[in-house]
Amino acid sequence: MIKDPAYLKILKTGPGTSVQDLGRIGFSQFGVPYSGAMDHKAFSWINHLLKNKEYDAVLEISQPGFKAEFDSPTLICLAGAKVDCNLNGKPVSSFGLIPIVEGDTIEIGAFLQGSILYLGIKGGFQTDEILESKSWYQGITAEYTARKNALIPYFTTQEIPSFTNSKAKWNTSGFEKEAINVYPGPDWELLDKKSQKQLSEGSFTISNLKNRMAIQLEELIPNSLPELATAPVFPGTVQLTSGGKLIILMRDAQVTGGYPRILQFPEESLSVLAQKKPSQKIRFSFLKV
Amino acid sequence: MIPGYRLITPNLGEFFWNEAISDELLRFQLAIKNQVLEDFGDTIQETRIGFQTLSIVWKTAIPASELNSWLESMPKILMLKSLSEDCWKVPVRYSSSTGRDLETLAESKNISVADLISLHSSVEYRIHFFGFLPGFMYLNGLPEKLNTPRKRIPDLSVPAGSVAIGGSQTGIYPSESPGGWHLIGRSPIRLFDPQLIPAVWAEPGEKLLFTPISEKEFDLLIRQPKLPELR
Numbered sequence: 001m002i003k004d005p006a007y008l009k010i011l012k013t014g015p016g017t018s019v020q021d022l023g024r025i026g027f028s029q030f031g032v033p034y035s036g037a038m039d040h041k042a043f044s045w046i047n048h049l050l051k052n053k054e055y056d057a058v059l060e061i062s063q064p065g066f067k068a069e070f071d072s073p074t075l076i077c078l079a080g081a082k083v084d085c086n087l088n089g090k091p092v093s094s095f096g097l098i099p100i101v102e103g104d105t106i107e108i109g110a111f112l113q114g115s116i117l118y119l120g121i122k123g124g125f126q127t128d129e130i131l132e133s134k135s136w137y138q139g140i141t142a143e144y145t146a147r148k149n150a151l152i153p154y155f156t157t158q159e160i161p162s163f164t165n166s167k168a169k170w171n172t173s174g175f176e177k178e179a180i181n182v183y184p185g186p187d188w189e190l191l192d193k194k195s196q197k198q199l200s201e202g203s204f205t206i207s208n209l210k211n212r213m214a215i216q217l218e219e220l221i222p223n224s225l226p227e228l229a230t231a232p233v234f235p236g237t238v239q240l241t242s243g244g245k246l247i248i249l250m251r252d253a254q255v256t257g258g259y260p261r262i263l264q265f266p267e268e269s270l271s272v273l274a275q276k277k278p279s280q281k282i283r284f285s286f287l288k289v
Numbered sequence: 290m291i292p293g294y295r296l297i298t299p300n301l302g303e304f305f306w307n308e309a310i311s312d313e314l315l316r317f318q319l320a321i322k323n324q325v326l327e328d329f330g331d332t333i334q335e336t337r338i339g340f341q342t343l344s345i346v347w348k349t350a351i352p353a354s355e356l357n358s359w360l361e362s363m364p365k366i367l368m369l370k371s372l373s374e375d376c377w378k379v380p381v382r383y384s385s386s387t388g389r390d391l392e393t394l395a396e397s398k399n400i401s402v403a404d405l406i407s408l409h410s411s412v413e414y415r416i417h418f419f420g421f422l423p424g425f426m427y428l429n430g431l432p433e434k435l436n437t438p439r440k441r442i443p444d445l446s447v448p449a450g451s452v453a454i455g456g457s458q459t460g461i462y463p464s465e466s467p468g469g470w471h472l473i474g475r476s477p478i479r480l481f482d483p484q485l486i487p488a489v490w491a492e493p494g495e496k497l498l499f500t501p502i503s504e505k506e507f508d509l510l511i512r513q514p515k516l517p518e519l520r
Binding site for chain 1: 295296297298299300301303305310334335336337338339340341342344346418419420421422423424425427456463464481483484487488489493
């Protein structure tokens with residue numbers, strides 16, 4: 001394959017569009033978050049369909065109103081949220097492979113189901129790798145959110161990509177799933193019985209405060225827990241603030257925190273949570289380790 | 290100082306201590322971290338230190354029962370290294386223009402600005418771990434007189450390099466960020482550079498001393514950045 005540099009030009013984008021891969025593992029000792037795709041499941045699916053390397057970088061899109069133009073032929077793949085998608089003004093499916101020719105434009109409209117769409121490309125996007133990852137993060141990579149007219153590099157293949165018109169089905173049941181697997185966190189035992197019951201039996205609402213760092217829930221758990229000595233936190237850690245707010249830490253979360261860590265989602269729950277929209281309900285389905 | 294161990298998820302475990310934060314506790318944390326990496330390194334993805342915790346992200350978790358018996362044998366095999374005597378000198382321009390809360394903080398403590406500066410810059414702080422932001426050091430050793438509750442309403446923007454006090458802690462903001470600590474000065478030193486290996490110049494277990502500098506020295510170091518020197 002001849003590796004000629006090519007660019008995806010962003011013509012229009014809302015906030016929260018970024019390049020992501022599997023993230024930076026092993027740099028938390030310097031205070032560096034993992035980062036990486038919010039929905040690892042959709043991310044991996046894309047690289048699998050494109051026959052890419054498992055860590056190849058994709059574009060993460062979390063708002064409608066995205067439009068971009070490819071300056072060279074390639075093969076792309078969409079996965080994650082179900083969205084209205086047009087290629088050169090004609091509707092196409094937002095699940096699966098799409099061959100691209102020079103000058104093609106892709107446009108993302110309404111998010112119908114789920115909240116994060118991934119646009120993967122043959123060979124992966126070729127932005128700078130810093131601390132062993134291409135994932136964008138403020139203070140580490142030069143860019144942390146894609147802006148209008150940004151050029152995202154990729155390698156064109158200059159040949160008609162081999163492309164099996166596979167009808168691989170993407171399972172969308174996770175979008176409606178309310179019960180999400182979770183483990184009690186290190187500070188679960190500090191909660192009184194009433195709060196534990198509320199967390200075990202109650203239903204909780206995703207608030208508007210949702211980004212790559214954290215998802216805040218609407219319901220409060222009043223508590224008188226002390227502020228604790230700063231301890232490690234991870235994507236999936238649920239913190240309970242003194243004001244009773246429940247904060248689910250996501251991929252860009254800082255590596256340590258001082259709030260009680262009352263729950264811990266396992267890795268596979270993070271992809272489900274990432275696709276939840278504000279006002280959707282979730283319940284905690286407790287697992288024993 | 291032998292910790293407890295709990296498994297949180299199938300691949301996340303944590304050693305925890307109930308002892309107060311101290312050099313001695315840090316010495317045990319670092320020793321256990323090294324020993325666990327030596328004995329189980331192949332099955333560990335990474336470790337993270339907190340003030341009273343040591344988390345292990347496992348590739349394949351060692352059963353909790355096995356780790357607990359490993360811990361029981363610990364006192365016999367643990368080689369306790371003393372903490373480093375290395376102490377980094379970090380220049381700080383203490384002033385109202387570089388630390389907007391300096392005067393109010395001194396006032397609230399009923400001490401002069403000069404006394405506040407000399408209290409803050411006369412102590413060697415212990416570096417426990419990095420967290421909060423890339424390159425942010427969690428330091429222990431703030432004189433009790435300077436302990437100050439965090440701001441009720443955090444500042445939307447704290448400039449990079451700001452030296453600040455929050456609760457019983459002091460620290461340097463490595464990058465511009467929102468923050469709830471009281472700003473008393475600014476250091477021209479860069480704390481984190483992702484292009485360098487390693488990206489930070491200090492290590493947990495080492496010490497740090499803030500050294501007051503003039504406005505002229507501050508401006509010069511901003512224009513010609515240097516890494517800090519050891520004492």
